[in-house]
Amino acid sequence: MTPSAGARFRSAMKQKNEKNQPLQIAGAINAYTAMMATQVGHQALYLSGAGVANASFGLPDLGMTSLDNVLEDARRITDAVDTPLLVDIDTGFGGAFNIAQTIRKMEKAGVAAVHIEDQVAQKRCGHRPNKEIVSISEMVDRLKAALDAKVDSDFVVMARTDALSVEGLDAAVERAVAFQEAGADMIFAEALTDIEMYRKFTDVLDIPVLANMTEFGQTDLYTTEQLYNVGVGMVLYPLSAFRAMNKAALNVYQHLLDDGTQDKVVDTMQTRMELYDFLNYHEFEQTLDKLFADNK
Ligand SMILES: C[C@](O)(C(=O)O)[C@H](CC(=O)O)C(=O)O
């Protein structure tokens, strides 16, 4: 039997951590980028909540997307690759029963792991000001609902705390400990402003800690080595490729208008052959040729 998505995620992490490296989790906003990330060797992928909102709906990351919106994008990725996928479920998409449903549907969609956060339902990006958080007990209730809904015990429920900017470091660490006690499989310590802060979490926790290396936010961009040295088990790059794709696309759009030709930007493009290689296009074509050879 092939191991479950959750089991594959856990085993990727174990293998990396045994080599004294945190597991890198690369953001992929769609099926094709998930294929590219996988084929260059990434062992874990991420579907960003901000990515779904921004890329699929043209919306800001303010809790406006639904479970079904995120599920659809997640399913497209898990259909295209076997690489274990961590999905951002924001605050879980509702109360206890909704959270349970979120977990069941994510599991059925072949997702390996989710992270659920302690912001109020009217959430914001973790790196923006004026966040509000729910009480520890309300977040523990969210976690209990999520954990209880797991079918595969290897499915990962990661608890994210956004508490640092609201209540300070000690309170954020206290929350992480409470979430571990409630049974969370892993902790996402969001928007830390100093690398030593990770150590405060990893020193007191037994479960793995994730560091979010999102660009242009509250956290400096530390290397995997720096993060491993403060005990971090996973490093997330939620929107790195997306941001680069956007800048490249904008440059093309601008040049089309300015120059009346794409001449100056063709060499910034992935070629047809490169695209087809990642898609395994030629094998599909050969299948087609074989299938319909008799008709010729
Ligand atoms: C990780 C995150 O939750 C996401 O949705 O990708 C965002 C990333 C970002 O906005 O840079 C967050 O950190 O809140």
Ligand SMILES: [Mg+2]
């Ligand atoms: Mg998010």
